[in-house]
Amino acid sequence: MAGFFKKLFKQITNQAEVDWDELEANLIAADLGAKLSTGIVDELYDLGREVTADDVVEVTRKRLSKILPEDAPAPAPRADGKPTVILVVGVNGTGKTTSSAKLGMWLKQRGHSVIMAAADTFRAAAVEQLQRWGDRLALEVVTGKANSDPSAVCFHAHQRAIEAKADFLICDTAGRIHTRHNLMEELGKIRRTIAKQDEDAPHLTFLVVDASTGSNALNQAKEFHKASPLDGLIITKLDGSGKGGIAFTIYDQLGIAPRFIGTGEEPEAFSIFEKERFVSEVL
Numbered sequence: 001m002a003g004f005f006k007k008l009f010k011q012i013t014n015q016a017e018v019d020w021d022e023l024e025a026n027l028i029a030a031d032l033g034a035k036l037s038t039g040i041v042d043e044l045y046d047l048g049r050e051v052t053a054d055d056v057v058e059v060t061r062k063r064l065s066k067i068l069p070e071d072a073p074a075p076a077p078r079a080d081g082k083p084t085v086i087l088v089v090g091v092n093g094t095g096k097t098t099s100s101a102k103l104g105m106w107l108k109q110r111g112h113s114v115i116m117a118a119a120d121t122f123r124a125a126a127v128e129q130l131q132r133w134g135d136r137l138a139l140e141v142v143t144g145k146a147n148s149d150p151s152a153v154c155f156h157a158h159q160r161a162i163e164a165k166a167d168f169l170i171c172d173t174a175g176r177i178h179t180r181h182n183l184m185e186e187l188g189k190i191r192r193t194i195a196k197q198d199e200d201a202p203h204l205t206f207l208v209v210d211a212s213t214g215s216n217a218l219n220q221a222k223e224f225h226k227a228s229p230l231d232g233l234i235i236t237k238l239d240g241s242g243k244g245g246i247a248f249t250i251y252d253q254l255g256i257a258p259r260f261i262g263t264g265e266e267p268e269a270f271s272i273f274e275k276e277r278f279v280s281e282v283l
Helices: 003-013 020-032 034-045 053-067 096-109 124-137 150-163 181-195 215-227 246-254 275-282
Strands: 084-089 114-119 140-142 168-173 204-210 232-236 258-262 270-272
Touching: 003 053, 020 034, 020 246, 034 053, 034 246, 053 246, 053 275, 084 096, 084 181, 096 114, 096 124, 096 168, 096 204, 096 232, 096 258, 096 270, 114 124, 114 150, 124 140, 140 150, 150 168, 150 181, 168 181, 181 215, 204 215, 215 246, 232 246
Parallel strands: 084 168, 084 204, 114 140, 114 168, 204 232, 232 258
Antiparallel strands: 258 270
C-alpha cells in the first residue's frame, strides 16, 4: 500500500466513526480530484453501515480500476519499415529527458533499433544529458548546434532514422512552460516539420508529468493536449511520495491514459503501465 493511502488506512482504522468531510478532503489531497473523491465518498456512504478502512480501500480500488482503460499495447515497429516517431513533451523538471532515454533503452531491450533526437536545444544541459545517456545506453543521439531550431534537429534525426531503417525515433523536445503560447507554437512547428518526410508522423506523443505536482500536472496536460494531441502519459517520481492519483484525474477529465511509469533515477526504474498493478500500488 502506497505511503499516502497507508496513512489514510491507519487514520480511519483508529477512528470511532468516519469523518466524511475529512475523508473526502484526504482523497482530494491524493490528487484524485473533487469529482472522483465525491463519488467514492457517496458510494461508501450508500453502504448504509459502519465503514471500515478495508471498505475505503476496496471501494476506491474498484472505482479507480473502472476509470482507466485496459492496458494499451506497447509501441511496435511499423509494417512498412519506416520509423515510428515518438515525441516526448513536458515542462522542465519533470524528468522529460531522462524519461526519453529510459524509453529508448526499454525499446532497445526488446530488440528494437532506436535513434534519439536532442531537440531541447535551448537548454544546453538537456542536450548534454541526453548525449550522456546515449553513451551509457549505447543509443545513437542526433544533435544540433546550441540554440538551433528544434524542428530542424527533429527533421535531421528523422532523416537519419529513415536512412538507418531504425524502428523508432524518439524526439526529446524543449521543456516548454505550458503557459507560454510561443513555445506551444514551436511544438506545432516540430509536428509539421516531421510530417514532411512522413505524413503520418509523429505517431505517438507522450507527456511527461511529475506525480508529485498534483493539479499542476492536470493543467499541463490540458495545455499540451491543445497544442499537440497527446497519446499518453509518462508518469515520473513515483518512488517516494506514494502519490499517483493525478493519473486517474487526467484520464477522467481528458481521456489521456498512462503508458509508462518512472520510479527512480536508474534506467531500469522504468516500466510499461499496467493498470491493476498500478491501482494496487497506489492503494
